[in-house]
Amino acid sequence: MKNTSKSRREFIKKSGSAVLTSAMGFNILSAKPRSSKNLNSDTLKVGLIGCGGRGTGAALQASLADPNVMITAMADIFQDRLFKSYENLKSENPDKLMVDEDHKFIGFDSYKKLLATDVDVVILGTPPNFRPGHLAAAVDAGKHIFCEKPVAVDAPGIRSVIETAKIAKEKGLALMSGFCWRHDIPKIDTYNKLKDGAIGDIHTIYNTYNTGANWFREQQPDWSGFESQMRNWLYYNWISGDMITEQAVHSLDLMSWAMGDVMPLRANGTGGRQSRTEDQYGNVYDHFAIVYDYPDGRKGFHFSRQQKDCYRSYHIDMMGTQGRCYIDVGRKHEITGKEQWKWKGEKSNMYQNEHDTLFASIRNGKPFFDGVRMANSTMLAIWGRMVAYTGQSLTWEEALKSEEVLGPELDEYSWDLKWPSQAVAKPGITKFT
Numbered sequence: 001m002k003n004t005s006k007s008r009r010e011f012i013k014k015s016g017s018a019v020l021t022s023a024m025g026f027n028i029l030s031a032k033p034r035s036s037k038n039l040n041s042d043t044l045k046v047g048l049i050g051c052g053g054r055g056t057g058a059a060l061q062a063s064l065a066d067p068n069v070m071i072t073a074m075a076d077i078f079q080d081r082l083f084k085s086y087e088n089l090k091s092e093n094p095d096k097l098m099v100d101e102d103h104k105f106i107g108f109d110s111y112k113k114l115l116a117t118d119v120d121v122v123i124l125g126t127p128p129n130f131r132p133g134h135l136a137a138a139v140d141a142g143k144h145i146f147c148e149k150p151v152a153v154d155a156p157g158i159r160s161v162i163e164t165a166k167i168a169k170e171k172g173l174a175l176m177s178g179f180c181w182r183h184d185i186p187k188i189d190t191y192n193k194l195k196d197g198a199i200g201d202i203h204t205i206y207n208t209y210n211t212g213a214n215w216f217r218e219q220q221p222d223w224s225g226f227e228s229q230m231r232n233w234l235y236y237n238w239i240s241g242d243m244i245t246e247q248a249v250h251s252l253d254l255m256s257w258a259m260g261d262v263m264p265l266r267a268n269g270t271g272g273r274q275s276r277t278e279d280q281y282g283n284v285y286d287h288f289a290i291v292y293d294y295p296d297g298r299k300g301f302h303f304s305r306q307q308k309d310c311y312r313s314y315h316i317d318m319m320g321t322q323g324r325c326y327i328d329v330g331r332k333h334e335i336t337g338k339e340q341w342k343w344k345g346e347k348s349n350m351y352q353n354e355h356d357t358l359f360a361s362i363r364n365g366k367p368f369f370d371g372v373r374m375a376n377s378t379m380l381a382i383w384g385r386m387v388a389y390t391g392q393s394l395t396w397e398e399a400l401k402s403e404e405v406l407g408p409e410l411d412e413y414s415w416d417l418k419w420p421s422q423a424v425a426k427p428g429i430t431k432f433t
């Protein structure tokens with residue numbers, strides 16, 4: 001893909017890096033100038049906020065998505081994570097990495113410093129509690145965005161993301177989420193067949209994300225209690241949103257896609273914690289089972305589990321009036337009934353597809369926009385957690401209006417923060433707020 005057109009350059013400048021002073025008062029001109037070697041006026045400069053496993057992967061994919069891209073800034077709360085990420089990127093694609101020492105930012109305010117540089121595109125790869133705030137700041141600074149899923153951990157966060165997405169759209173910014181299955185070729189082909197009526201009208205969907213234990217970072221002697229939580233963020237619902245939001249949300253997104261992204265009317269369900277009950281596993285559950293009632297009597301059943309040595313399944317099984325579609329997420333795509341069909345073809349990397357699409361959309365002046373959809377899919381998971389934690393049945397409106405805020409405000413974070421540890425939720429006792 002070549003980018004030589006003046007109009008493209010103007011578009012990128014208008015909607016990307018040419019916002020000199022943002023409403024938050026950052027002046028990008030205050031960032032120190034760098035050597036301009038390997039950069040030209042068409043280069044799309046990329047900044048990575050949250051230099052962990054996924055963020056680093058996404059940065060690499062961004063660096064491969066367009067011939068004239070350069071990663072120019074990185075931000076993390078931990079020096080060691082940023083260093084490791086930098087070294088990985090350097091070994092994978094050194095020609096597309098130009099992050100001077102004064103463009104490596106550390107700390108809870110590192111995102112502000114990165115957004116104050118001249119990056120055109122930012123990758124938001126932190127744990128999800130930071131996403132609504134980082135997203136708002138990135139849009140405010142006029143950056144194109146790739147943000148990992150989930151996009152929030154609570155309903156106020158979702159409402160904020162919906163507002164931010166509107167502004168991003170108005171500003172003509174590209175906004176892509178990490179709901180990567182929507183960029184997987186076998187799924188796109190299968191869902192196109194469903195849209196064409198291959199199984200008639202879908203009335204029931206059963207979806208799972210039943211997996212083993214997740215990673216755990218051993219406590220180190222010099223970690224404070226708060227640092228332990230930030231390092232092992234998966235196990236604290238105020239940081240991760242719990243496993244249904246952090247991980248199983250992918251299956252809910254697949255369900256939502258098949259249901260035409262129409263939101264259910266009501267949900268109820270259950271969940272708990274059986275296999276990882278020790279304090280080091282914070283306050284999250286290790287299994288959920290949720291029923292979503294869609295309009296016209298359609299139903300969605302979701303099961304997720306993170307328990308070691310148990311049966312695993314990552315499936316979506318869709319029943320329609322004229323057949324069935326079964327997807328074993330990474331492996332099999334099959335339609336039976338009135339039509340018999342199996343997906344066959346060349347697989348491609350969905351993570352790379354996401355970035356190829358995002359960067360092409362920036363180049364051609366038609367910014368990709370995932371805004372409301374990514375908020376809705378995330379909300380399905382938050383809602384599932386709410387009904388499981390409380391043992392109540394809740395409507396979409398009730399869940400979305402929830403005032404429960406799980407974590408501190410973005411500007412309250414500091415290493416001195418003493419965020420109270422929250423008890424494990426007990427259905428029937430934990431109240432819905």
Ligand SMILES: NC(=O)c1ccc[n+]([C@@H]2O[C@H](COP(=O)([O-])OP(=O)(O)OC[C@H]3O[C@@H](n4cnc5c(N)ncnc54)[C@H](O)[C@@H]3O)[C@@H](O)[C@H]2O)c1
Nearest residue numbers: 050051052053054055076077081125126128148149150178
């Ligand atoms: N789409 C997918 O398939 C997929 C796969 C894995 C993870 N994810 C998502 O990606 C996100 C990150 O997950 P991960 O596995 O990379 O976790 P990780 O722990 O490896 O990385 C998170 C990084 O963010 C940093 N960080 C934390 N708070 C920060 C802040 N306020 N500012 C800057 N940096 C901060 C951490 O130090 C860490 O380096 C999560 O939302 C996760 O759900 C998506």
